[in-house]
Amino acid sequence: MKRFASVAIATMMLTACGAASAEPKRPQSAPVPLDKPAATSPTARTASSSKGLDAVMGKDMGTLVRMFGPPRLDIIEVQGRKLQFSGRACILDAYLYPDGKNGAEIVTHVDARRSDGAEVDRAQCVNALMAR
Template sequence: MRYLVPAVILLLSACATAPETETPMPTLPVTPSTHVYSSVLGLTSAELIAQLGSPALQVREGVGLKMQFRRPQCIFDAYLYPPPSGQGVTRVAHSDARLPSGADTDQAACISAIRATR
């Protein structure tokens, strides 16, 4: 019995596969997205709140900030990042709009719906 445990361990270790090596992903600079609705591009968090009301969710993601606004019609996410220098106020650099089902929707229509129900 004393030799059974080491034998089982050796048997199981023979079945193990070598770990895969990961290729590091290149780091890309944060630049404004071309998919940002122009009425929110460059806004600060205070300006965004002034236009859309209080966000339902705010999440810090590294140096960025995600602000989510929800209405029954749609969900709007705005992603704010500091300038490339790393110093200064965070501003909207990217945004997404989707239906509650998760399907993409028109950002302008979503923002209009959010403004209308403030």
Template sequence: MRKTALLLLPLLGACVSTPSPSGPGPSRPSAGTPPQQVRPAPTTQAFRAPRIMNMPGLENVIGKNETALANLFGAPRLNVKEGDARKLQFAGDACVLDVYLYPLQPRGEPSATYVDARRASDGIDVDRAACVRALRR
């Protein structure tokens, strides 16, 4: 009995009618009204300054540009650019250091504003300053 009722549900759904919109069709603008112009949304976004990490032991990293970081740690293992931001990854036996660079002013050169560190072996978070010390040349 239940199977029969379930089989009839789609058939009953097909019998339901949808109301048609009432009223006259689309109206035409009067001859004296000029057509409206549609303007596309602006594609540029307002500059938003990044928050800058402030932790002891990171003074040699925060605020540095890509060249200064490469001088400090060597060539990055990973260099990802997205828009005006950049992520550099430096790795050693002890840890992996991710440095995020953002411009501090509109059209400015990206500078390190945030650092994250993890153990190279298992990815567990480690002390950022200790990782910086371990990776320095």
């Protein structure tokens, strides 16, 4: 009887492990142009133009505030900072980390999305926020 119980418990544990790994993976979303709704977005990831990104990459917090105004969020992390700027067209998250030269925090990465969460082209978002 003890052997049957241990086999039954082992079977249930293996079944539970198998069910957890069978979850379907969520597909990656493609960026949506700022002027089109998400339902008509292209399925392939569009290439970001670097014009808008050049305006923010490597810049410090003061420069970003002069460009976009006060950030919606200012999150200080252990080794860096996240600033969030928003407008009608998009939300931009700028990640600033020490540059290694003099320790000043500069933008090393940006993410962009619409208010409904749909991904947008980062350079277009920067350009849209600068135009407001």
